[in-house]
Amino acid sequence: MINLSGIEKTYRSKDVSCHALQGIDLEIEKGEFVAITGRSGCGKTTLMNIIGFMDKHDSGLYLFDGDDVSQYKHSQTSSFRNRSIGFVFQSFNLVNDFTVAENVEMPMGYAGIPAKERRARAMAALESVGLADKQKNRPMQLSGGQQQRVAIARALVNEPQLILADEPTGNLDSQSGNDIMELLCKLHSNGKTVVMVTHDESIAAFAKRRVVMSDGRVVSQSP
Numbered sequence: 001m002i003n004l005s006g007i008e009k010t011y012r013s014k015d016v017s018c019h020a021l022q023g024i025d026l027e028i029e030k031g032e033f034v035a036i037t038g039r040s041g042c043g044k045t046t047l048m049n050i051i052g053f054m055d056k057h058d059s060g061l062y063l064f065d066g067d068d069v070s071q072y073k074h075s076q077t078s079s080f081r082n083r084s085i086g087f088v089f090q091s092f093n094l095v096n097d098f099t100v101a102e103n104v105e106m107p108m109g110y111a112g113i114p115a116k117e118r119r120a121r122a123m124a125a126l127e128s129v130g131l132a133d134k135q136k137n138r139p140m141q142l143s144g145g146q147q148q149r150v151a152i153a154r155a156l157v158n159e160p161q162l163i164l165a166d167e168p169t170g171n172l173d174s175q176s177g178n179d180i181m182e183l184l185c186k187l188h189s190n191g192k193t194v195v196m197v198t199h200d201e202s203i204a205a206f207a208k209r210r211v212v213m214s215d216g217r218v219v220s221q222s223p
Contacts, residue, residue: 001028001029001030001064001065001161001162001193002026002027002028002051002062002063002064002162002195003026003027003061003062003063004024004025004026004027004050004051004060004061004062004063005025005060005061005062005063006023006024006025006059006060006061007021007023007024007025007026007047007050007057007059007060007061007062008021008022008023008024008057008058008059008060009021009043009046009050009055009057009058009216010058019216020043020046020216021043021046021047021050021057021216021217022043022215022216022217023060023217024043024047024060024216024217024218025218026047026211026218028193028195029193030161030193031188031191031192031193032193032194032195032208032209033184033185033188033193033194033196033206033207033208033209034194034195034196034207034208034209034210034211035196035197035198035203035204035206035207035209035210035211036048036195036196036197036198036211036213037197037198037199037201037204037210037211037212037213038199038212038213038214039199039214040199042213042214042215042216043213043215043216043217044197044213045166045197046216047197047213048164048166048195048197050062051164051195052081052085052087052162052164053069053077053080053081053085054081056070057070064080064084065161082107082110082111082158083111083158083160084160084161084162085160085161085162085163085164086107086152086154086155086156086158086160086162086163086164087155087163087164087165087166088148088151088152088155088163088164088165088166088168089151089166089167089168090166090167090168090170090171091171092139092144092147092148092150092151092171093151094139094147094150094151094154095139096138096139096140097138098138098139099135099136099137099138100126100131100134100135100136100137100138100139100142100150101119101122101123101126101135101136103139103150103154104122104125104126104150104153104154104157105118105119105121105122105157106154107154107157107158108121108122108157108158111158118157121157122135122153122157123135125153125154125156125157126150126153128153128156129149129150129152129153129183130149131146131149131150131153134146134150143176144171144172144173144176145172145173145175145176145177145179145180148168148169148171148172148176148180149180149183152180152183152184152187156187160192161192161193162192162193162194162195163184163187163192163193163194163195164195164196165184165194165195165196165197166196166197167197167198167199168180168181168184168196168198169181169198169200169203170198170200177203181203181206184196184206185206188208194207209221209222209223210222
């Protein structure tokens with residue numbers, strides 16, 4: 001599904017350059033569950049942002065299902081990202097003025113899906129994460145673990161090929177974190193490709209393969 005070859009990324013300000021990624025070579029097959037680990041500042045979030053079309057690489061080759069993504073126009077990139085990738089963030093990124101159901105519906109609104117279908121699919125996604133009874137609540141009325149489940153439901157509604165999870169348990173207690181990881185494992189067992197960034201070794205252990213980064217490079221992969 002994902003093939004990265006010689007990926008480089010440098011962030012520049014007036015006086016400083018930060019070489020965030022240095023020659024990344026990485027392949028991720030469809031249906032894998034991969035954890036990208038490493039110390040803070042090692043480049044793992046930059047790598048995830050490039051995989052998820054949230055940022056562009058400076059050089060190297062990125063193929064997604066065999067297509068060179070650097071050839072995509074901006075409108076193509078936005079449409080592809082919304083349709084093919086579901087994002088789960090550490091901070092949940094829910095809109096507190098919206099209900100739970102409305103939050104889950106948001107990606108489908110960008111995709112132009114009719115309102116009746118949006119509501120039906122949002123309810124199915126909430127059912128899949130065990131929160132159908134919370135559809136009318138506001139995010140701040142939920143626990144952190146419940147909010148992350150809403151975020152996962154939102155990530156699933158467009159039936160993406162790939163789930164990207166950036167420190168998905170970082171703001172949760174250990175029990176809620178384990179519950180979220182069991183849910184991600186269930187998604188993987190149902191055929192979803194899951195790529196997760198984490199610095200927590202116990203969380204990384206849920207993945208089937210681990211990619212370790214240091215100073216902008218992949219230094220090891222296992223198994």
